[in-house]
Amino acid sequence: xxxxxxxxxxxxxxxxxxxxxxxxxxxxxxxxxxxxxxxxxxxxxxxxxxxxxxxxxxxxxxxxxxxxxxxxxxxxxxxxxxxxxxxxxxxxxxxxxxxxxxxxxxxxxxxxxxxxxxxxxxxxxxxxxxxxxxxxxxxxxxxxxxxxxxxxxxxxxxxxxxxxxxxxxxxxxxxxxxxxxxxxxxxxxxxxxxxxxxxxxxxxxxxxxx
Numbered sequence: 001x002x003x004x005x006x007x008x009x010x011x012x013x014x015x016x017x018x019x020x021x022x023x024x025x026x027x028x029x030x031x032x033x034x035x036x037x038x039x040x041x042x043x044x045x046x047x048x049x050x051x052x053x054x055x056x057x058x059x060x061x062x063x064x065x066x067x068x069x070x071x072x073x074x075x076x077x078x079x080x081x082x083x084x085x086x087x088x089x090x091x092x093x094x095x096x097x098x099x100x101x102x103x104x105x106x107x108x109x110x111x112x113x114x115x116x117x118x119x120x121x122x123x124x125x126x127x128x129x130x131x132x133x134x135x136x137x138x139x140x141x142x143x144x145x146x147x148x149x150x151x152x153x154x155x156x157x158x159x160x161x162x163x164x165x166x167x168x169x170x171x172x173x174x175x176x177x178x179x180x181x182x183x184x185x186x187x188x189x190x191x192x193x194x195x196x197x198x199x200x201x202x203x204x205x206x207x208x209x210x
Contacts, residue, residue, distance in 0.1 A: 001021065006053045041055035054076075054077050139188040156175060156177050
């Protein structure tokens with residue numbers, strides 16, 4: 001009976017345990033054993049969901065609960081419920097941030113140590129990041145030596161590839177990358193020509209923005 005009352009969002013207000021209905025015999029025995037005379041219990045709500053309850057027990061005297069008593073107690077229960085729910089939300093948000101940070105660290109570690117070269121460019125073609133393998137391939141010791149260069153200024157990339165990239169198309173191509181051509185593009189310590197097989201993919205955010 002007690003649980004049915006609380007879960008349906010109804011308070012329990014008793015001046016005397018004798019006010020309990022016949023189906024609450026177990027509750028009567030439990031409360032009477034504690035010497036409780038009067039009590040008032042209010043459900044704790046989160047929206048339309050009951051997640052707990054709080055109550056006041058009088059063990060030495062009886063009290064005829066007034067409407068003012070209940071309004072005061074109900075308001076207090078609502079305030080406590082809101083505070084607890086806010087705290088839960090804060091803890092959940094903190095856990096979600098920690099999980100996101102952990103995921104980002106894992107992805108960053110994978111990206112950094114991937115055995116294939118990766119370059120990230122902004123929508124205008126400027127290099128914003130490069131992984132360690134790509135530094136090795138292009139003879140660079142630090143990514144800051146290359147950050148900010150523009151993909152469309154690279155003399156080794158064919159014109160038809162650049163046109164497709166400007167159209168935001170995904171492109172797969174192979175080229176003979178000549179390091180003697182990039183002296184004005186980036187300061188590489190590598191010489192000669194290497195064959196590169198490259199895949200370029202456009203990236204979009206959650207709002208489908210390029």
